[in-house]
Amino acid sequence: MIKKAPLLLSFAFILLLISSNGISRWQQTAVYRNYDSIDEPIRNVLKQDDFLADESNNRIFVINLWATWCQPCAKEIPHLNKLVDQYEEDGMLFLAINCEKEKDVIEWLDLQKNDFTYFHLHNHRDLADYLFQLNPDKQYKAGQKPQHLPTNLIIQNGEIKYFKAGYSKENMQQLELAIKECIK
Amino acid sequence: MLKHFLKYEYQLLASWRTVIPLFVLALILLLSSLLSLWSGSNDHLRDNELAKHLASSSMSSTLPALFFAMWLIQMVSHLCTTGYYSSLLYFGSSRARLFIYCQVQLLAYLVLFLLISYIANSIASLFFGVFPWQLLSALNLNSLLSYCLFLYAIGNVALLIGLFKPGHLIVLPFFFYWLMESWLVSLLVRKFESDYFRMAPLAGFKAIVGNAVLSPPMLLVIGLYLTAILFLIQRTIFYKNFR
Numbered sequence: 001m002i003k004k005a006p007l008l009l010s011f012a013f014i015l016l017l018i019s020s021n022g023i024s025r026w027q028q029t030a031v032y033r034n035y036d037s038i039d040e041p042i043r044n045v046l047k048q049d050d051f052l053a054d055e056s057n058n059r060i061f062v063i064n065l066w067a068t069w070c071q072p073c074a075k076e077i078p079h080l081n082k083l084v085d086q087y088e089e090d091g092m093l094f095l096a097i098n099c100e101k102e103k104d105v106i107e108w109l110d111l112q113k114n115d116f117t118y119f120h121l122h123n124h125r126d127l128a129d130y131l132f133q134l135n136p137d138k139q140y141k142a143g144q145k146p147q148h149l150p151t152n153l154i155i156q157n158g159e160i161k162y163f164k165a166g167y168s169k170e171n172m173q174q175l176e177l178a179i180k181e182c183i184k
Numbered sequence: 185m186l187k188h189f190l191k192y193e194y195q196l197l198a199s200w201r202t203v204i205p206l207f208v209l210a211l212i213l214l215l216s217s218l219l220s221l222w223s224g225s226n227d228h229l230r231d232n233e234l235a236k237h238l239a240s241s242s243m244s245s246t247l248p249a250l251f252f253a254m255w256l257i258q259m260v261s262h263l264c265t266t267g268y269y270s271s272l273l274y275f276g277s278s279r280a281r282l283f284i285y286c287q288v289q290l291l292a293y294l295v296l297f298l299l300i301s302y303i304a305n306s307i308a309s310l311f312f313g314v315f316p317w318q319l320l321s322a323l324n325l326n327s328l329l330s331y332c333l334f335l336y337a338i339g340n341v342a343l344l345i346g347l348f349k350p351g352h353l354i355v356l357p358f359f360f361y362w363l364m365e366s367w368l369v370s371l372l373v374r375k376f377e378s379d380y381f382r383m384a385p386l387a388g389f390k391a392i393v394g395n396a397v398l399s400p401p402m403l404l405v406i407g408l409y410l411t412a413i414l415f416l417i418q419r420t421i422f423y424k425n426f427r
Contacts, residue, residue, distance in 0.1 A: 003280055006414035009287065014407040017333055021398045023326040028397070069228065099228065125233060139396040143240055143324055146395075 027142035031133040037158035041130055042095075045121060052119060059091040060182050062175075064118075065128050065151040067098050068108040072167035073150040077114045079172045084118045087179050094118035099125040136160050156182045189288040196268075197296075202259065209255050210300050213248060217308035220245070225312055235318035238305060243327035246390045249335055250362055252297050253342040254355050259293070260286075260346025261354065270426035283421050286347070290339045294332065327393075334392040337406070340413045341385075347420045362386060385409055 032038045039061060046056035064080055066073035084094045095118065098105065102122040109115060121127065131153065135145045148165035152175050155161065162178035164171050196202060217238065224237035242248070263269055272282060306316035345354055365386050372381040382391055383405045391402055398406070 003418075005280070005284060005287070006411065006418050009414055010407060010411040013333065013336065013410050014403070016329065017392065017398070017403060017406065020326055020329045020333065020392075021403065024330075024397050027324075027326065067228065141395060141397055143327070144244060144395040 024141045028138070028140075031130060031142060038134060038160070039155045039158050041127060042155070045124065045127055049121070052121075055093050055119070058093040059157060060093070061155045062092065062094045062179060063131060063153050063155070064094070064096045065098070065131060065149060065153075066096055067149050068100055068105060070149040074112065074114075076150050076152075076167045076172070077112075077116060081114065081117045083172075083176060083179060087176075087183065088118075089183065092179075092183065095121060097121045097124050097128055097131070099123065099128055134160055134163065136163055154178050154182060186288065189285050190292065192285075193289060193292045196263075201262075205255055205258060206296075206300065209251055209297070210304055212251050213301050213304035214308055216245070216248060217242070217305045218311070221308055221312045221314075231314065232318055232322060234312060235309065235314045236322040238309060238314070239319055239322040240324065240327065242301060242305060243324065243331045244393045244395070246334075246393065248297075248301060249338045250359070252293075252335060253338050253362075254359065255297075256290070256293060256339055256342035257346045257355050257358060258352055260343055261350040261352060264347065264350035264426070267426075273426060279422050283418050286343055286417065286421070290336065290343055294335050294339060297335065298332070330393050334389060337389045337392065337410050337413075338386075340410065340417065341389075344413055344417050344420065347417060347424065 035041065042061055043056045046052045064076070066076070080094065088094060096116060100122060105120070105122055132145055132147045132151065133142060134153065140146070146165065150167050151163070151165040152171070153160060153163045161182055162175060164174065220238055220241045221234065224234045229237050269282060272285070273279065277285070302319070305319055309316070309319060345358055365384055369381050369384050369387045373379065382388065383402065388402065388406050388409055391398060392406065
């Protein structure tokens with residue numbers, strides 16, 4: 001029995017490794033398993049907001065995750081403003097979400113050339129964390145998905161239609177294409 | 185049997201000769217916790233978010249495992265060269281039992297390492313306004329299990345090196361191999377855009393705590409590596425001339 005110990009130990013190790021891997025896979029979807037639809041937390045937050053409560057029934061959400069300290073996020077604002085001018089219509093909501101206090105964001109905006117023409121939600125780290133977990137790349141474990149800023153995503157009828165991190169002109173073009181696909 | 189093994193370990197660790205390397209290990213872990221907290225606070229994280237960041241970064245960081253392995257190599261080398269294992273054999277323990285004892289020893293050191301790591305994280309997080317219980321509540325138990333499995337696998341590599349070639353200088357080639365393999369694997373993965381290079385021995389073990397969920401071939405490769413290492417440890421213990 002003792003002579004077979006390496007085999008028994010390896011067997012136990014592999015069994016635990018497979019279980020841990022299985023739990024990781026299960027945890028990937030755990031983040032939205034309690035909701036009827038993946039956009040439910042966004043709708044709930046919007047319903048609680050006096051100004052945005054009417055927007056909670058929108059069909060398509062174009063979401064921009066950003067921060068004031070993120071330089072590429074600032075570069076993205078004019079491009080997103082342009083997209084809002086072109087594609088905003090009934091049933092589509094452009095929304096910027098950050099984790100900072102409203103006061104800090106307003107102070108920062110006073111120093112900027114470009115102001116947003118789309119709606120904001122401030123101080124919503126939980127919602128931002130949730131949205132990062134929606135990253136459709138299946139290889140990442142839950143809790144270890146990259147949280148790069150800026151990240152843009154489109155949710156249409158409870159389905160992720162677009163998810164991309166980082167600012168580049170190509171990414172902006174892809175976002176525009178995805179918006180066009182959604183409103184077809 | 186287990187009670188006896190743990191009693192031996194307690195007596196070994198009560199000596200100041202073994203406490204000094206442990207203290208150095210604790211200092212390294214404290215420094216790495218401070219760096220992780222600093223990077224988290226640079227990302228504007230506070231309170232529970234910062235605790236979550238520290239908990240997840242310490243459960244996925246591979247660098248502390250290098251120090252764990254180095255500590256283990258020098259500890260096993262010390263026990264080999266001072267005749268501790270040979271005295272166990274002399275007083276009637278069989279070589280098969282010695283293998284089990286080494287595994288218990290590894291598990292005891294693994295628990296001790298996790299405890300030191302938690303203490304270091306707790307002390308470091310106090311400087312950033314995060315309390316020790318916040319670290320516990322932010323901990324993902326599945327990540328902890330993966331981290332334990334990773335440390336166990338790396339610990340067995342260290343055990344094999346320590347038993348096969350006992351000596352304090354053997355830490356240096358191991359350190360060099362660790363760095364070279366990390367560098368080569370990342371270079372080859374980028375150059376050939378293939379994930380097969382991640383199946384190198386240490387890179388395979390590192391994948392246990394990596395961002396990606398393990399694929400079936402990767403699980404198989406990791407299992408094979410560990411089985412081979414365990415058999416080599418057993419073989420070394422069976423045929424080694426302990427002095």
